Amino acid sequence: xxxxxxxxxxxxxxxxxxxxxxxxxxxxxxxxxxxxxxxxxxxxxxxxxxxxxxxxxxxxxxxxxxxxxxxxxxxxxxxxxxxxxxxxxxxxxxxxxxxxxxxxxxxx
Numbered sequence: 698x699x700x701x702x703x704x705x706x707x708x709x710x711x712x713x714x715x716x717x718x719x720x721x722x723x724x725x726x727x728x729x730x731x732x733x734x735x736x737x738x739x740x741x742x743x744x745x746x747x748x749x750x751x752x753x754x755x756x757x758x759x760x761x762x763x764x765x766x767x768x769x770x771x772x773x774x775x776x777x778x779x780x781x782x783x784x785x786x787x788x789x790x791x792x793x794x795x796x797x798x799x800x801x802x803x804x805x
Contacts, residue, residue: 699733699798701786703779704766704805710779711805712752712766713737719797729797730760732789737763740782748774 699719704711715737719729741763744752750771755764767775783802790798 698796699729700801701733701798702801702803703783704803705779706805709771710767710776712764713740713779713782714762714764716762718761719793729789729793733786733798734760736782736785736789737765740778741765743778744775747778748772750775 699715699717701713701715703713715733719727719733741752741754744750748771751768753766753768756762783800786798786800790800
């Protein structure tokens, strides 16, 4: 199962973490893993390309772990990119079910 956690204050995002795999095998498992990975990596690349906000990235070589933190204040652009990431993760969870992915949004 993929556990996707997002950290945010009342007004801004502070980071996110994706850990685990949707399952073993092919089919829906692969679609969920690939979808989550593509969304998360694209969000990080977009923040780095389209904003000047700093981010700290920690990732596992096998692709089963990604931890992204924003150590300082973030711009409205990063907030918008993160809103898009969360929407995409919610859509995957609704389409494939919570047996493959959980989403937690924690206020920090």
